[in-house]
Amino acid sequence: MSKIRIEGRKELTGTIEISGAKNSVVALIPASILCDEQVTISNVPNITDVDALEEILLHLNAKIARTDNTVVINSNNVENKEIPEELSNKLRASYYFMGALLGKFKKVDIYFPGGCVIGERPINLHLAGFESLGAKITEKDNHFIIEAEELNGNNIYLDMPSVGATINIILAATKAKGKTIIENAAQEPEIVNIATFLNSMGAKITGAGTSTITIEGVDYLHSSFHEVIPDRIEAGTYLIIASLLGHKLRLTNLIPSHIESLTSKLKEAGVKMTIGKDYIYIKEPRNYKGINVTTQVYPGFPTDLQQPLVPFLTQCEGESTIEETIWENRFQNIPDTVKMGANITVEDNTIATIKGITPLHGSDVSATDLRGGASLVVCGLIAEGITTIDNTKYILRGYNNIIEKLKNVGASIELIDE
Secondary structure, eight states, rough: OOEEEOOOOOOOOEEEEEEEHHHHHHHHHGGGGGSSEEEEEESSSHHHHHHHHHHHHHHTTOOOEEEETTEEOOOOOOOOOOOOOHHTTTTTGGGGGHHHHHHHHHHHHEEEEEEESOOOOOOOOHHHHHHHHTTTTEEEEEEEEEEEEEOOEEEEEOOOOHHHHHHHHHHHHHTBBBEEEEOOOOOHHHHHHHHHHHHHOEEEEEOBBBBBBEEEESOOOOOEEEOOOBOHHHHHHHHHHHHHHHHEEEEEEEGGGHHHHHHHHHHHHOOOOOSSSSSEEEOOOOOOOOOEEBBOTSSSSSHHHHHHHHHHHEEEEEEEEOOOOOOOTTTHHHHHHHHOOEEEEEEEEEEEEEOOOOOOOOOOEEOOOOHHHHHHHHHHSBBEEEEEOTTTTTTTSTTHHHHHHHHHHHEEEEEOOO
16 A cells, blocks of 8 residues: 655745646546547546546447557447446546447446545436436436437536536537537536537537537547646646745646636735746745635636645634535545644534644645645645655546656655555
């Protein structure tokens, strides 16, 4: 079993290059099944979620070749067979095979997806969207069979702007008959990236990035080359670290507009940064003051960054609050953060109050989910002494080469086997 060991309070200097977006590539790879030829996807991060998706593709008899940061996928001989629980349960994003296989074969047989346990994560909006397109759903013991004689476009209103449901409906509607309109659609950059990918193959999707998306069904999708957008959550995590420990530290290969909700809050706290076209530079840390943050759907403050922000707020003078409005179980990192010396209270599992400044000290802690694990990495980097983080699988499934990237700028961090 591997652990991450960190000796904290090291100055970080140099450059960190942001990798391709985890939340984008986990949709792009299943979407490749819709192609009737071969696709090439570049800027693919080296994360275990991609490994899990590759396993599912191989199980379905797709051909896949990975070299460096590029994946080539040929789905000409894909077999539409059951995706067993041991494969679907490895990551939440396995549910994108629902939309992709339904769109291609008008049938999908899959078990309920896995992923981090951060609260109730139902797929009712996905299923309702499939039903609106004409699919029939049979479910027993988390085993879903979704099938249709024919998929027909329809007007679909989402009760909430779910990223997963928006993408899954796009996938299913791409080869449906007629026009599909999704209203109250999610607007995240990952939605734009998947629509651009499908359009490059011949799909007819407009409105991605707005609350109304229109899909005109097509019969055939040709080969394409596509690049994964930079990971805005990875960029935000490293920007938080840079704000605490960066001395002439530059983050490159990012899209600053994708993390404006974070940069505006960091500036409010007192962080000084230089923002360029595709980089952010921090000369040195400063004294910071407490701020209040409420998570919201994009373009609001992302729920995926509230956990990494917690250790930053422990180093801010005064009182800060985080209100979590997306997931009801997203403060699992708080007990270990308190164990390391933080002064944090949580009310109704929705509002965390952080009082600073509190020095953190190294400790043995355990990641409970991806972003909570990233939060503990930030804690370890700023803590006095040695921090050891267990359950590293959560962290490694979403952050490409995190150990090497931090080591290269001066962090004392290593992955150890015990």
